[in-house]
Amino acid sequence: MFSKLSYKQQRIIIIVGFLIVPLGLLATFSFLPVANMFWYSFTDWNGFSEKEIVGFENYVTVFTDPEYFRVFAVSLYYFFATFAQMGIALYFATILSFKVRMKNFFKGVIFFPYLLNGVAIGFMFLLFFQPDGGLDTVLKAIGLDAIITHWLGNPDMINISLAGTSVWRYMGFNFIIFLGAISSIPNDIYEASEIDGANKWHQFIYIILPSIKIIVSLNLILAISGALSAFEIPYIMTGGSNGSATFVIQTVDTAFKYGKIGLASAMAVILLFIVIIVTAIQRKFFGEEN
C-alpha cells in the first residue's frame, strides 16, 4: 500500500496508525473512569447535582458506618471458600495426572461448569437450594435429613450456600490450570522416583507440590481480590438480600440504585487500592520466577 515510502516514514505511520485507536479506547474506557472515580469520590455528586467537594467524608462513611463496612465480612466467606476451591482443584488435578480410566470424561465433566453462563448457574442453584429441591432430595436419600435448612433463607447459611455455588463455578478453572502445570513436569522424574521407592503420596509432596508451588500461591493471592470482587453469583441469586450483599453489590447499589455516585466512587477506589496492593505483593514475591 505505501511501499513507495521509505521504511523510516512507514515506521512512523505504522506506529501511529496501529496504536491510535487501541490507545484511545484504553484511555477512554480504562483510565479515564479511574481518574474520574478518584475525583467523584471527594464529592457528594448524585449523578445530576452540582459536584460539591466534601473531602474525605465519603471514605469516613465507608469505614465507620456499619451498613457499609459490614460487607467486608461477607467477603470472608468467599475468601475461605477459595481455599476449598483450590484444594479440590489440586486434588483432582493430581489424580487425573496419573493413569486413570475415562480420564478425558472426568477431566471434561469437572472442568465444564467453568464455561457456563453466570445467570444460568445462578438460576440453576436457586432451584437446587429450594426447599425439597435437588440438594434436599439428595440429602434425604443418603439419610442426612437432619442438616437440611433453608439454604438461602437462613441468614447463617446463605453466604455459605452462595460461596459454595461460587466454588462450583470457578473450581474447573483452577483445576485446568493446575493440570497444565503438573503435566509440564517431565515424566522421567516420576520414573526415577519410583526406582527409589517413592509412592504416589511421596511423588505429590516431593515432586508435584514443589513444581507447582508458584502457580498455587499465585492463585491463592488472587483469591483475596477475587473474594472482594464477588458479585455475579450473589447478585443474580439473591440481589444481596438477607445479609448476602458483597462489597461490589453494595457499591453498584449505592451508585445505581441510590444515586450516591460520590460514595460509591469512594468504595470503588478502596477496592482498587486493595487489588493493586495485593497484585503488587504477588508481583514482588512471585514476579521473578514467572
Next chain:
Amino acid sequence: MKAKYLTGSVLKYASLILGAIAAILPILIVFFAAFKTGTEYTTTGPLTPPSDWTNFENFKRAFVEGNMLTGFKNTIIILLISIFGTTIIGSMVAFVLNRFNFKGSKIILGAFLLATLIPGVTTQVATFQIVNGLGLFNTMWAAIVLYLGTDIIAIYIFLQFMNSISVSLDESAMLDGASYFTIYRKIILPLLKPAIVTVIIVKGINVYNDFYTPFLYMPKSDLHVISTALFKFKGPYGSEWEVICAGIMLAIIPTLIAFIALQKYIYNGLTSGSVK
C-alpha cells in the same frame, strides 16, 4: 501391598465419581425440569425424569416469550464484532510493541499492563458516565467498546506469541521490498493463527457469559443478550420454574456444543491465556 493399592484405587474412583456427580447433578435437575409440564413439575421430585421427553412446550415459550431469540441474535452480533475487533487491535498493538523500539514504547506497554489490574465491575460507577456522555447507553456499541477497551488479555497472548516469530522473516520480506503493512498483513497475521484461536476462545467465553456489562448498559429489551434475557425470567416466570429451566438449557446448549467440538483448544487456550 496389593490390598492397599486396591483401596487407593477404589477411593480414587469414588472421589472422581463423586466430583462428576457434583458437577452434573445441578445441570441434570434443570434438564429434567425443562421437559416437565407445570403440574408435573410441582408433583414430581427434582430427580424424577420427565414422563414425556418430547414435551418442547417450555423451550418454545422460553424462546419466543422469553426473548431468548433476540438474546441469541444480539449475543452473536456483539460476539463477532468484539472478537474481530480484539484480534485486530491486539495483533496491531503486539506487532508495533514487539517489532519497533521507540520512545515511549515501554510506557505504552506498561499502560496496557496496568489496565488489567483495574477490577472491571467497580469502575462502572465512573465508566457509566462516560458511556452515557458518548451517547452509547442503550446501544450495542456500549458493550462492544467496553469489550475492546478494557479487556486487554489478547494483547498479552499476541505479544507472547510474537516472540516466537523470527524477525528474520520480516527482514527477508523487506529485502523483497515489502512494506511494514504487508509484513503485518501477509506474514505476521497468518502466523499468529494459533494465538488467534486462543483469543477467540478466551474472549468468546468472557463475552458470552458476561452479565453486568449488558445489564448496566443495555437494559432495553430489544438489546437483551443471552445473560440479560435469561435474567429477566426471574420476575414474570417466578413460579414457572419449568420455563426458566428451559431457558437455562437454551443458554447452556451452545456452550456444551462448543466445548465438545473445541475441547482441546479450550484447554490449551485457557492454560496459555492465564499466564500473565
